Amino acid sequence: DQQVKQNSPSLSVQEGRISILNCDYTNSMFDYFLWYKKYPAEGPTFLISISSIKDKNEDGRFTVFLNKSAKHLSLHIVPSQPGDSAVYFCAARESGTYKYIFGTGTRLKVLA
C-alpha cells in the first residue's frame, strides 16, 4: 500500500524554465511533508518542508505547495539549473508517529 505516490518517474526540463514535481498521498493523518534530493551513490539531502497548517513554503528557488483537500503537494524549482538534475523524493510523516514515508522518486533532468 503506497501511501505516498510520485506518479512521474522522470521529468526533463530546459535550463532556466520551471520544474514542477508532484506528489500525492492517501493518509489524511499526515501532518508534515518534506522533499529530498538524491544524487547517485549519495544519501538523500533535505531540500524543503511544509507543515499541514500551511499551504506554501518558499526557500530561494524552491517552493512547496500543499493542497490538503486534494492530498497533493508539489515542488517548484525556478529557474531550473543543470545541477538540479537528481532524483527527488517526497516524504510525509503521520501525526504522532516517528517515521517518514517516502515516495518512489522522480528523476529530474535539467537540459543545458
Next chain:
Amino acid sequence: NAGVMQNPRHLVRRRGQEARLRCSPMKGHSHVYWYRQLPEEGLKFMVYLQKENIIDESGMPKERFSAEFPKEGPSILRIQQVVRGDSAAYFCASSPNRAGSGGLNTEAFFGQGTRLTVV
C-alpha cells in the same frame, strides 16, 4: 559538525553470511532511522530507534533482520544468513528530537548509505 556516518560504504557478502551495517548519528541526535532502497525503488522505512530502545520496527522483515542502538556506540543493522534479495542500498538517518511529540517539526538527515551486494 560531522554528518551521519555510515560504514562500510560497500559490503559484499556470500549467501548465508551475516552483514553488519553501522551508523553514527549526527552529534546531538538521539533518534535513528534505517531505510532500504531496492534498485529502481523508493526508500522503504525499516526501523526507528532511540538510545537502547526500538520504537517502531514495523518495516523490518520478521526474520533475519535486527537493529540496535546501544547507549554507547553506533546503531547496528544486522542481517543474518543473507540472501540475494537483500542486495540493496541501506540508508541511515538521524533527527534531533522525537517527531510527533509536540516538539518542532524537523527533518531527518541521511548518511551516504551502505550498498550491500550478496553474491
